[in-house]
Structure formats: C-alpha cells, structure tokens
Amino acid sequence: LTSALHQQIRRFIQRHDLCPPGTRLLVALSGGSDSVALTLLLCDLSRNARFAVVGLAHLNHQLRASAARDEQFCRELAVRLKLPIVVEAVDVGGYAAAQHLSIEDAARRVRYDFLGRAAGAVAADRIAVGHTQDDQAETFLLKLMRGAGPSGLGGIYPRRDAVIRPLLDVSRAELRAFLREGHESWMEDETNADERHPRNRVRHRVIPELDRTYGGATRPSIARAAALIREDAEWLERVSDSRLAALSVAVPGGLHLDAAALRSEPGPIRRRVLLAALREVAAERAVCLGHIDAMDAVLDGLAAAADLPGARVELRREKLVLIQRGLAPK
C-alpha cells in the first residue's frame, strides 16, 4: 500500500501544506490516467492521514463522442470506492462561442466553476486536480515560446486557493505504471493525439526532440526549473507589492508613484512594481512585458508618455502618473 510513489506524494503534500489536518477533499475525475491515479492514491493515503476524500466530481464536456463512456466509467469508480460523485454536463462549445473564448479557455473556466460548486455540494474545502510533471514541463515550454517572463514561466502552482495539485512532481509514465500494476483501467482521451493543439505538439514533438538531444528525459529538469523560477517570482512579487504600497498614492482614477524612489529600486523590483501598478489601474486588461518597457522609458525620461491598454502613463514633477484611460487627467 505504501509504495515509493505513495511516499513521494505524501512528502509533496506535506512540503507544500496541501492538506492541513481535517481537510475534506474533493477529487476532480475526468477518467484519464492522471485523475484515476490521483483518486486511488489519495484514497490510499487518506487511510493513514488526517485528511479525508469526501467526494468526486466529473464534468461531462459533451465535446467528444466518448463523453458518455467517460462519465459511466467515473460513476462506476465512485460506486466501487463508496464515494459520492457530482456529475454535470456542460456545452463547452456553446459557452466558448457565447463568451468569445477559445475552447481551451472556455473549458478551463467552466471546469473550475463546476469544481467550486461540486466542492460546496459535498462540503469539501480543498479540490485535488491531477496535473503532473508532464503538464508542468509542457506549460513551461508553451509559455516560454509565447514570450512569458519569469513570473509567467513559473507555471503550475502546487496550490492556488482551494485547488491543490499533489501529482505535480510525478510523471504520467509513473502514474500509468502504478495503474497497470494494480490492474486498474482508465479512459484514453483521443484528442491528445491531435497535433493541431500546441500542447500536443509540445508533448509529441518538442519534448521528444529535447530528450534525443540531451540523451535522456528532460521533463524532470524542465519541471524543476519551473518550480524554482516560481519560488523566486513569488518572493519577488511579495517584495514588490510592499514597495508599491510604500511608493504609491491612490488618486481618483489613477495612481501616483514616487519616480526617484522607483528609479533607485533594482531592476527586478522596479519592473514588478510597474507591472503591479499598471494592473491595478488598468484593471482587467491584458498587460505584457512590452508595456513595462514603455513605462520604464517614461520613467527614464526617454518618452513623454505611454498609452497602454486601460491606462496612460506620464511623468509629472517627479511623479510617475498612471491614469485610467477614458477618464480626464486630474
């Protein structure tokens, strides 16, 4: 019962404080190998731990012909494990069209909304999802090629609010070996082979090419780098948030920042203070690295002003002034 895999996951749960004593866990179960292994491993571990698995949640995406088969498989597993299962069917395609979202973004939003409701239904306070080291490495490479900076590259978090990811240090291959050893089955997601999805291309082409070049598995190294970059970025953001609070004054429709103090901050902090300030003023708008460069140029006197999504930035009497766009400057 307590294999090396169980112990590894128990240590990961402890190290990241994923399940404090008394935690009531909901497990997200798609029927794929990762989530089936997650369900079984957490049920095993809960027998000797101070957390309980109180329910499963399955979202029927209605995207694939196999959706009914996946739902049936998950219901049967719940019966066998004597756990309640919350099932919902959602038309992700329709939601994506209505909200002008990509299928991937729509599926993510619908999924986490559903998981929140399901947790409420079984009085769970944490939601376990099955992201693995494979997902971590793939996400890192996807973000890298899309131009993310260190804060974006950090990738997938072991915990974000109520959502926990106990398998983030484990490879998919290890999970499948565990399932095969226990004569457990799972449902294959045939869309994983579709190389029109960038994630699938990364999985089936980019990472194998990296492995051949290195002469071994590169996923663990990539996932490890992502975790360390995330730790650095989290701390740098905490430092920057406190510097922003010290350097800035809120005004109606904007922010004033002390330009001299900002210039004297080291680059990594200055960039993050600017980013946090812009996010605060511009609210929901997408902010990218180029916008920070534009603000930096204004701060250094290389540009008179910068018009950014949701905000205008100017230097006035040694104040860096961020004004919500559309509002008249004060």
Place this chain on the structure above:
Amino acid sequence: LTSALHQQIRRFIQRHDLCPPGTRLLVALSGGSDSVALTLLLCDLSRNARFAVVGLAHLNHQLRASAARDEQFCRELAVRLKLPIVVEAVDVGGYAAAQHLSIEDAARRVRYDFLGRAAGAVAADRIAVGHTQDDQAETFLLKLMRGAGPSGLGGIYPRRDAVIRPLLDVSRAELRAFLREGHESWMEDETNADERHPRNRVRHRVIPELDRTYGGATRPSIARAAALIREDAEWLERVSDSRLAALSVAVPGGLHLDAAALRSEPGPIRRRVLLAALREVAAERAVCLGHIDAMDAVLDGLAAAADLPGARVELRREKLVLIQRGLAPK
C-alpha cells in the same frame, strides 16, 4: 551608415554600459558571420562614439581543414580596416587531451586566455565577442535540459569583466542580411552542421520544432526570458551574498551559519545562501541543486548530516556547520 541595426546595437551598448567613454576595444574575429558583422558594426559606431576599436584577435584552432583559409580571411579584413590583428595558432585538441577537457570546454578556455593576452598586446581594456540572440536562446535550452536552476538559466551576460557582447539582442539572420546588403563575405563553419554537437541539434531541430508549434520565431522570446531570469538571479544573488555575510562566521576550515536566522529567510534567499556557503567551503568543486536540497534537509532536522563534494554539513547547537572534507571537525 546608421541603420536601424546600428541604432539597436548603440542602444544596447548604452543600456548595459558596455563601452564607457575612452574604451579601447579589441574585437574577437573568427571569420564567421557574427564576428565579421560585429567588427564592421563596431567600426561604424566608433566613428560617432567615445570608444575606439584598436585591434582584432583571431585564434587559429587548428581543428579544421579550413583553419588556414579562415586566418587568411581575417588578416585581409584587418588590412582593409587598417587595424592591427593578433593571431595565434593553438592545438586545442592536444590541450583538451592534456587537461582532460571536452573539446568545447578546452576551446573556450584557450580562447579567453588568448583574448586576454591579445588585449594586452594592443592595450585594449574591453574585448567584444560576437554572441547573438541565437546563442542566447540555444544556451538557455541547453542549460534547461541539463537541469540548471534560475541562476544557471540566465545564460550569456551582456558583460562579464572585460568581455562584452554587443550583439546579444540581434539575431544571426539580421546580421547576415546586414552583411549581404553591404556585399560583405564571411567564412562558413562547416562543423555547425554536425548534429552530434548538442548545440547544433538545438539549433537545427529543437528550435525549428518550437517555431512550428508556435507558428513564428521563438528565439526572441527565449532570449528575452533568459535576460529577465538573469536580472532576477543577479539581484537575488546580491541580496543572498549580503545575508550570508550577516549570518555566517568563518572558522578554520569551515563556516558556521546561524540556523534559526537561515530558516526564517524566504526560500529563494535561503537556497542561495546555502549555495554560496557551500561554494565558499568546497572551493573548486562542482555544486548542484541536489546538494542544496541535502543541506536544506540537515537545516530542517530531516537528516543528521550531509557529505557533499568537498564539504560535510551538520547541525550543531543551532549552528549549521560546514566543514571542508578531509579536515578534522573543530
């Protein structure tokens, strides 16, 4: 004369303070497209700047049949530009065998030794080398797959001591377009096609696969991420160095660190303090991420001691004690 490329490089030189007023530059010239473009661009820029190109340096590696042809090409370019050229022939293969180094490591060491001597010969105080955005992106991916953490991933520095890299933001394709436009020629390095070299595999297979997945050029994003990770890491190292000085006491053959104070440091700082301490005690030995984990385990009381390359680590009365290996503990 002042193309967009010239301006981009001038801004890069200013931003990173590569050529303070009065700088006397030696340019490393292999004869390849990057270094030929570097030589021509720096000569152009020096006409309106407060630095001077005072000489070229060419190392004949004697590794390739084409070495004599490359040397002749470089000598002719120096004559045309009316610049002195320092040329040396070194048997890199013999040096590598004698010093038990890989050809790549031996070539690097021989090269920088030679450039230092050549700078002395023409009284230069900075040495310009032709690393490009392509090299930066390739180095990042090579280090990523070999398991580097954020400090290692930072990649190639715009300046390290006297060595400067003015082309680090420019792609090889841009440099070749510049050369073709000026009807300039260069020498092709036929070993660049040899896919037994991991760097060439990254260049010819991994990056094109990333580009196809993304649907565009990914080198600029990768080089950008490397630069930002480097900025973060440089500052985190400065902070950690000052924390190490505050937390540690040197003893004969070792270091004592205040364990309670160390535990209260945030992870990114604690890890780097441990790394710097181990490097100080273990001197030349190679230190890797796994060693930091082992020290962390001792600090947290999860292990009694750790025997690391060149050093033993123990916890004694709330001091983390690092002892040079071979020496008796105090």
